[in-house]
Amino acid sequence: MSATNTLLPLSEADLDRLEILLDDPSLPEPMRLDEIQGYLCAALSGPQAVPEEERLAEILGSEEAVASEVGREASDLLRRFTQELEAVLASGEPPTLLLYARDGEEAAPNDFSPWCEAYLFAVDASPEDWFEALESEAEGNDPAAETAQDELDYLDERLFPMMLLTGEAETAAREHGEEWPSGEELEKMERECEENLPYAASEIYRFWLAKRGTGTQRREVPKVGRNDPCPCGSGKKFKQCCGAVE
Incomplete structure (x- = not known):
């Protein structure tokens, strides 16, 4: 990237300003910083990668919000935030997670769930399915199929922290009749996942960076945006129903 395209990283004051903008009542249910x-x-x-215009609309709540005065200022800060985050991910270093305390109390433990729910939402809303092409390649009996299966296993392992910290892993286990840990065993798993989360995010980014250009298939079912009607038929927006990140 040339120097003319390099944006300055966000300072603490910039992050504080972005938080203020995200709380502006003119924005229709924007994401929080952790999300x-x-x-x-x-x-x-x-x-x-999700195109920038789609990312901004998802984050700020709508295309109209992006075009507003508040949205334009927030978008400028978000572009800088995004560029800095992507540089960290590309370097292989774990990002410093932005987290809020549970129940909004400073003395309470950090709440990882909203961060992870937003991550999984983006996986589901990806322009191209993360798994479809790899699953198709893994169906054979040749070395290419073995490689594809290894890659699927790699992704599953690194997505596990997000799955566990949102409760998705427990739900899936119980649906398949599998036992789920409790007590100290579960607490240990949660601590390990919290520690591994930023490393997993970086490793997944670098995995896909290396994979791009290999012809991953486009999913046939159109993705659902946060502001689209929920496909479950509730009549609510997707972000207020099955796609809620809070």
């Missing part, structure tokens, strides 16, 4: 970071880590990954 933004989780969303972007996945939106920048995958077979194809």
Whole structure:
């Protein structure tokens, strides 16, 4: 990237300003900072990164919000935030996670769930399915199929922290009749996942960066945006129903 395209990293004052803008009542249910970071880590990954205009609309709530006065200022800060985050992910270093305390109390433990839910939302909303092409390649009996299966296993392992910290892993296990840990065993798993989360996000980004250009198949079913009607038929927006990140 040339120097003319390099934006300055955000200072603490810039982050504070972005938080203020995100709280502006003119924005229709924007993401919080923790959700933004989780969303972007996945939106920048995958077979194809989510285009900037789509990312901004998802984060700020609508295309109209992006075009507003508040949205334009927020978008400028978000572009800088995104560029800095992507540089960290590309370097192989784990990003410093932006997290809020549970229940909004400073003394409470950090709440990883919104960050992880936003990440998984971006995985599901990716322009190209993360798994479809690899699953198709893994169906054979040749070395290419073995490689594809290894890559699927690699992704599953690194997505596990997001799955566990949102409760998705427990739900899936119980649906398949599998036992789920509790007590100290579960607490240990949660601590390990919290520690591994930023490393997993970086490793997933670099995995897809290396994979791009290999012809990952486009998913046939159109993706659902946060502001589209929820496909479950509730009549609510997707972000207020099955796609809620809070």
